Amino acid sequence: MTALLEVNALRKHFPIRSGLLGLETAKVYAVDGVTFDINRGETLSLVGESGCGKSTVGRAILRLFPLTDGEVYLDGERIDNMPAGRMRAMRRRVQVVFQDPFSSLNPRMRVRDILAEPLINFGMAKSRRDLDERVAQLMDQVHLPREAVHRFPHEFSGGQRQRIGIARALAPGADLIICDEAVSALDVSVKAQIINLLAELQDRLGLTLLFISHDLATVEHLTHRVAVMYLGKIVELADRRALFGQAHHPYTRALLSAVPVPDPTARRKRMILTGDVPSPINPPSGCKFHTRCPFVFDRCRIEEPVLRPVGDDRGHVAACHLDSVPDAVPAAA
Template sequence: MNKLLEVTDLKKIFGGSVRAVDGVSFSLAERETLALVGESGCGKSTVSRLILRLTNPTQGTIRFEGKDITRISQGALKSIRREIQFVFQDPFSSLDPRMTAGEIVTEPLSVHGLVRNGRERRSTAERLLQAVGLSSKHVDNWPRQFSGGQRQRLGIIRAFALGPRLIVADEPVSALDVSVRSQVINILQDMQEDKGTAYLFISHDMATVRHMADRVAVMYLGKIVELAPKTSFFAGPQHPYAEALLSAVPASHPSKRRRRILLAGDPPSPISIPSGCRFHTRCPIAQDVCKSSEPPLKPVADNHLAACHFAQAWPIASRLKDVDAPTEGGRFDNVPGDLQVCR
């Protein structure tokens, strides 16, 4: 597949000392879904804001369709933002309470001059609402008149209105009730299949990640520590932090109980990052070399990268054979609860 997005050595330092993103590199192909996972504060959302150019990077490059967009002007960004859209986590605060549903979903079209008059805008709004299972009668409703799931549908179709090539979805279902989460996930999948859009999917819900993603990137303290195809990742993660994330996924039956890996302490501050491997202060297998030498993100299997001195040297996969998640492929019928991987 052709590379749609290429991120190289991306860094963002706030206030001269807070290394929120510290050398992140990855690519995203057309029609692909890359899941970005990790604890709160690891830099996932900052990466998304950098890609959207809502925040300027300190260092590194962002290429979209081969074009360097890292430092292009605000005027040039207008055409890029037609191709890269965002789905926010909170489906209420992301919608303007002073605008009707029809105005919300067609606002991007108006900004880019793609609707000519009020009649065309209204008919387009009705068509967009129907595309995500809402009624055309909802076109004049206010955001407060919708449920959380319905509001998120508005956010999704607003993002799709311009026909973008890439959508950055930052925890798009975490604020929703379990009963409606599967509906929104299915809408995202249907829209991707219909439009051919690529997703950068940010989530802490590993069950949803397993269902949605083609590849998984695990972030810890501003860096990617593991990057692998979904099948390879869930069959056997090669970084101890990734194993700890998966060990927190609840099994659906008592017979599938497994060892839970509890990480000691909290993540270090991005103001004072540990020397060597930045995970060594919480790692259950850390050795002296981990304290002095930072491991590079390197291949450990086919298309499977990990930043660990002891990748493949300890029996990870044997402890994860019973990880329970929705069936790969197809659609969600029952979505597990909020599987927070870190507490």
């Protein structure tokens, strides 16, 4: 499989300014050296607690703000420094589905106009009849009735609005869709329907997805690979089965231990983390996770671990100094 998207050493630091002159006094290290790739037709899930930088990664790929450092390649072509005049073609190929389906849709536009807008912008309809037919096909793809195109966003439920958001992302023929917490605002049953829809569209259209979420239970049913982020860095990256079956990093294990178990009689060892996530303005030295890790030792406080192969799967990497992580948390923790 060939990589559609490649992200190399991506960094995004936001300056903090103060005083009358607006001088920079500190930085927020939102994303601090993230590297991954996504193959064609694959779903990579980017997961982690709120504030870990996963949404910033998605927006950096979309070029919603300039990067501090790093490189982004789409289909082998570098896009992070692409001139504005050439960005239009890239915009058509990379689309996004936002978290809140209501605020991401223009409340004054009917669904027909919302879906027609990207088709018109990219010159993808030859006539009004062709435009209407393409809009109707988009409604079919997301399983909404064609006659609903004459309604406004407020006349739909949350799940239906998210289907409209997905249809809008599909409209220009996108190769890559970034789903930024696309199901976190939905009810459980509706969330499952949207996940199934995305899986169906991926199979039918060969879509490539970057699925950003904090919910590992949701991720398990959609993804091919998972990248776990903590404080601006990827701490573990693995195939879905390897990560959910043999997670290596203590942070990943803590996240997995918090996922609800369908069987109420089943017992699971919880790994409860103490303390709060450190500030991205002043991250700790060494391993960023050492302030909360129950297995911390001296090396963790001094030397920052790098991603290295772990486990039996060739693509399974983790940033941890431990060769193996104990199943039990030390009593002193």
